[in-house]
Amino acid sequence: MPEPVKKTGQPTINDVARIAGVSKKTVSRVINRSSQLNGETRSKVEEVIAELGYVPNPQARALALRRNYLIGLVHDNPNAQTIMNVQRGMLEALHDSEFEMVVRPLSRGSPTMLDDLRTFLERQRLFGVFLMPPISENDAIVKLCVELGCRYVRMCSAVLDDDEHMVASNDREVVREATEYLIAQGHQRIGLVAGPHGFRSAKERRQGFEEALAAAGIPLPRSLIADGNYTFESGLVAAERLLEQTPRPTAIFSSSDTMAAGVMFAARQRGLDIPRDLSIIGFDDTPIASQVWPPLTTVRWPSVSMGRSGALKLIAGVDGGEVVPEPSMLLSTLVRRASVGPPSR
Numbered sequence: 001m002p003e004p005v006k007k008t009g010q011p012t013i014n015d016v017a018r019i020a021g022v023s024k025k026t027v028s029r030v031i032n033r034s035s036q037l038n039g040e041t042r043s044k045v046e047e048v049i050a051e052l053g054y055v056p057n058p059q060a061r062a063l064a065l066r067r068n069y070l071i072g073l074v075h076d077n078p079n080a081q082t083i084m085n086v087q088r089g090m091l092e093a094l095h096d097s098e099f100e101m102v103v104r105p106l107s108r109g110s111p112t113m114l115d116d117l118r119t120f121l122e123r124q125r126l127f128g129v130f131l132m133p134p135i136s137e138n139d140a141i142v143k144l145c146v147e148l149g150c151r152y153v154r155m156c157s158a159v160l161d162d163d164e165h166m167v168a169s170n171d172r173e174v175v176r177e178a179t180e181y182l183i184a185q186g187h188q189r190i191g192l193v194a195g196p197h198g199f200r201s202a203k204e205r206r207q208g209f210e211e212a213l214a215a216a217g218i219p220l221p222r223s224l225i226a227d228g229n230y231t232f233e234s235g236l237v238a239a240e241r242l243l244e245q246t247p248r249p250t251a252i253f254s255s256s257d258t259m260a261a262g263v264m265f266a267a268r269q270r271g272l273d274i275p276r277d278l279s280i281i282g283f284d285d286t287p288i289a290s291q292v293w294p295p296l297t298t299v300r301w302p303s304v305s306m307g308r309s310g311a312l313k314l315i316a317g318v319d320g321g322e323v324v325p326e327p328s329m330l331l332s333t334l335v336r337r338a339s340v341g342p343p344s345r
Contacts, residue, residue, distance in 0.1 A: 011052040020048040068125045069099045071314055074117065074141075075132035076108045079230050079256060081286040082303050086132060086155070089307025099127065099315055106135055108198075114140060121148050128314035130307070131155060134199045153310040157201035163328040164313065167306040171201055174299050174332040175208030175253070178281050181297075181334065182251045183216050186342045187279060189224070191242040191249035193259050196229040205255045205283060224249060228259045235262025243270060243278075250278065250343035257282035257289045257298055264292055264339075275341035285335055294338035302330040 017024045022045060030045040048054075073090060077083055090101055104120050106113055121129065121144070128151030135141060136154035142161070145152040154161050157171040182190055192209050195202025206225075213220050223245060226238035235254060239262060242249055254260035260282030264274060272278050274294055282289055285300035309326040316326070 011054040013054070015052060016045065016048050016054050019052070020045045068127065070124055070126050071099050071101050071311060072120070072124065072126045072129040073101060073103045073132065074106060074120075074129055074135055075103075076106045076135050077132050077230075079258060079284070079286075081258075081288075082284065082301075083132070085286075085303035086130070086307035086310075089304040089309075090130060090311040092304075093308045093311035094315070097315055097318075101311075102126070108134060108138070114144060117141060118144060118148070121145070121150050126150055127318075128152065130310045130314065133157065133201055136160070137200045151314050153313050155306055155310060157204045159329075160200075166328050167310045167313070167326075168329050169301060169306065169332050170329065171204035171301075171332065172208040172211070174334060175205045175283070176212045177208075178283075178297075178299055178334050179209050179212035179253055180216075181336070182253065182279060182281065182340065183212065183218065185251075185279065185340060187251040188218055188343075189247060189249045189251075190218070190220075191224045191226065191252040192220075193226050193228045193235055193238040193242070193252060193254040193263060195255040197227070199230075202255055209253055228255065228262075230256045230258060232258050232262045232265075235259030236266050237262075239263040239266035243267065243272070248278075250345070251280070251340070252278065253281045255283050257284040257286045257296060260296055260298070261288055261292055264296075275339050276344050279340040279343070281340060289335075289337070297337045297340045298335050300333050300335050302332060305330050 013024055013027050016027050022041065026041065027045055030042055071090065071094060073087060075083055094101060102124060106117060129145060131141060131152060131154045133155055136156055137160065142152060152165060154166050156166055156168040159168050160166060179190065190213065192206065194206050210220060224242065226241045228234035228238045235258065238259065239252065242252060243266060252263050254263050260280055263280055267274055267278050274280060280296065282296050282298040283301065285298045289296040289298045309330065312326045
């Protein structure tokens, strides 16, 4: 039976453990909502916590850990919607924990990028950091995290690390599937709006596109590839270049939904009907994909789930809590809507 509760000053975790007749580690597991405990033990500890009015002291715990209960999101990504999706997933994961999230943009082109990140990690004393692409693809950043003893998880478009330190998507495979879908509709002259140079996602998506065409024996002249940078404006410029050709492509795969919206805008300016005159596929399945007309066929990128799994990996086992395996490969899927049809010519 638990000892009688005697309120003498500010209660501590030691008081809770003593009165409940359990170890400090067990109390920590209750506080962190570990599923490793049976219901009876959990109820007993929660009852003592409530009667004592015990409130965990994050400052004291941070001193013991030599870390704050903070998880960082570090990015240099031009796609605001993707950043928001990742934040949403991370916040869902941290909701029932004592952790908070801080966001830090970096400029990958800055000569002081590593120094800026070091200052941020040391000043905030982060418990862990979630690295978004293309920052996540920089091995020097990973080495810095290891040097500083800061947990890290990388968000990737291909396998770049071990399971503990990575959440990845199958970009190449799903883009190959999307391109095969266009080919199955009868398209032979297919354009590509590629992503920015230096992004692994852009490389993986382009390779999937090229692999599908090669397997079908369809040529891909350089004139059917236009570079973009994941923005609407770059999609518009790329589409204008592709659509001014004779003969023009009957379909275009765009490496992001935002660029695909630019492609649709350019097609409308030329009086083209979608999908009769031009079929279009995007990537991400951001809200814009279902808001444009016709609704955009696209690849649903699991960015929310990647943020959630990455954050759970970062806080796994804190205070001796149970480590529940989180997936490292999260599959993207093709979402078929009205922007794809057979070519009219």
